[in-house]
Amino acid sequence: MIRIRIDNIDIEADEGQTILDAASGAGIHIPTLCHKDGIEHYSSCMVCMVKDNNTNGYKPSCSALAQDGMDIDASGEDVKAIRKQAVEMLLSEHRAECEAPCRVVCPAGYNIPLMNRLLMSGETEKAIELARTEVTTPAILCIDCPGYCENACRRKKADLPISIRNIQLFVSQSINKHKLHKEVENQGGNESVEQKKIKNINPLRKRFSSRIGKLDDKEFKEWLKESTGNGTRIREIPDFRSAGTEAENCMHCDCRSSDDCILRKTAEEFSVKDPSGKLVYAPIEKKINKNTGLIFENAKCIKCGLCVRVCEDNKDEPPLCFIHRGFVSIISEPLTEEFDDILKTKTDICIKVCPTGALGKFK
Numbered sequence: 001m002i003r004i005r006i007d008n009i010d011i012e013a014d015e016g017q018t019i020l021d022a023a024s025g026a027g028i029h030i031p032t033l034c035h036k037d038g039i040e041h042y043s044s045c046m047v048c049m050v051k052d053n054n055t056n057g058y059k060p061s062c063s064a065l066a067q068d069g070m071d072i073d074a075s076g077e078d079v080k081a082i083r084k085q086a087v088e089m090l091l092s093e094h095r096a097e098c099e100a101p102c103r104v105v106c107p108a109g110y111n112i113p114l115m116n117r118l119l120m121s122g123e124t125e126k127a128i129e130l131a132r133t134e135v136t137t138p139a140i141l142c143i144d145c146p147g148y149c150e151n152a153c154r155r156k157k158a159d160l161p162i163s164i165r166n167i168q169l170f171v172s173q174s175i176n177k178h179k180l181h182k183e184v185e186n187q188g189g190n191e192s193v194e195q196k197k198i199k200n201i202n203p204l205r206k207r208f209s210s211r212i213g214k215l216d217d218k219e220f221k222e223w224l225k226e227s228t229g230n231g232t233r234i235r236e237i238p239d240f241r242s243a244g245t246e247a248e249n250c251m252h253c254d255c256r257s258s259d260d261c262i263l264r265k266t267a268e269e270f271s272v273k274d275p276s277g278k279l280v281y282a283p284i285e286k287k288i289n290k291n292t293g294l295i296f297e298n299a300k301c302i303k304c305g306l307c308v309r310v311c312e313d314n315k316d317e318p319p320l321c322f323i324h325r326g327f328v329s330i331i332s333e334p335l336t337e338e339f340d341d342i343l344k345t346k347t348d349i350c351i352k353v354c355p356t357g358a359l360g361k362f363k
């Protein structure tokens, strides 16, 4: 047993324990991105830095071992500033969007990409339920809206914007009106529609959202891989069938991890704004494994290596690995393999350990 002081709290730690574990045992929060319990340390993100007050040096707490007599600052302003810089560095090469452009500009923040996913997969009841939970005004805001969402829709670069407004209007007609109005009355039925609208400011605008910058033509084609439709476009939406057909053209610009991404949460913890100019402009690519449905989006990868290390004990199937060196190093299938042939049984665990939306399930 050794004695260590963290944030002026005296702690007993085990020999061989990391500073991170010792702090966590005492209830002291240190953010991490490239660390997962049970997976070997790699220490690449530097978001877990702490200060050693005895030496005035900084260490990554996920790999630095606790040593007897250590006096650690895990929460001071200097430490927070270094962590913030580390997050900013990661974001400076993160060409990705947490939220789809259509949803960001929607005054109500309706989850348009999710609605499209539900409609294209025929999940009508869930689509209606989504509308029912999102429409908290007496009437859906699309009625009076000029269609900001369609103006921002990325699909219009290919042909036409998705018929978002008509889709939303059609689905909202299917809401159980009686139930909706009852809920509205309970929430203060005397308010005017205008008052409701003012309250209904899109809450996403207060959240951190990474931005992608301009997509060149090749990158735009990568984005189109997310659109599964055959190109049939429908402007008027009279039924769920046409809603589903039109929704198939959606490029699903939102990030699959927008609700649980640790990078996004950490950016919010340190009040980081997305860097307007990205330092590294790696071309965006979307690789889709046709056998397992794994999708890898290189521009969202923070090169933490967790997906590589979690497969290290498995010799039976080709894993993900790093290729190249320095700034251009990137996660990839091994050079001798096809992306379709990797990670047969390890797909889910790789997605689970990924701290960002770089790995996900295409469907």
Ligand code: SF4
Binding pocket: 094, 096, 097, 098, 099, 209, 210, 255, 256, 257, 258, 259, 261, 262, 263, 264, 300, 356, 357, 358
């Ligand atoms: S990986 Fe995280 S930070 Fe990046 S776009 Fe997705 S949610 Fe946002």
Ligand code: SF4
Binding pocket: 100, 101, 102, 103, 112, 113, 116, 152, 153, 154, 155, 162, 164, 249, 250, 251, 252, 253, 254
């Ligand atoms: S393509 Fe889909 S997700 Fe992207 S902006 Fe248009 S409606 Fe939204």
Ligand code: SF4
Binding pocket: 300, 301, 302, 303, 304, 305, 306, 307, 308, 331, 353, 354, 355, 356, 358, 359
């Ligand atoms: S794909 Fe995910 S888990 Fe793998 S290195 Fe990139 S960010 Fe880390």
Ligand code: FES
Binding pocket: 031, 032, 033, 034, 035, 042, 043, 044, 045, 046, 047, 048, 049, 060, 061, 062, 063
């Ligand atoms: S969590 Fe320690 S360096 Fe990334």
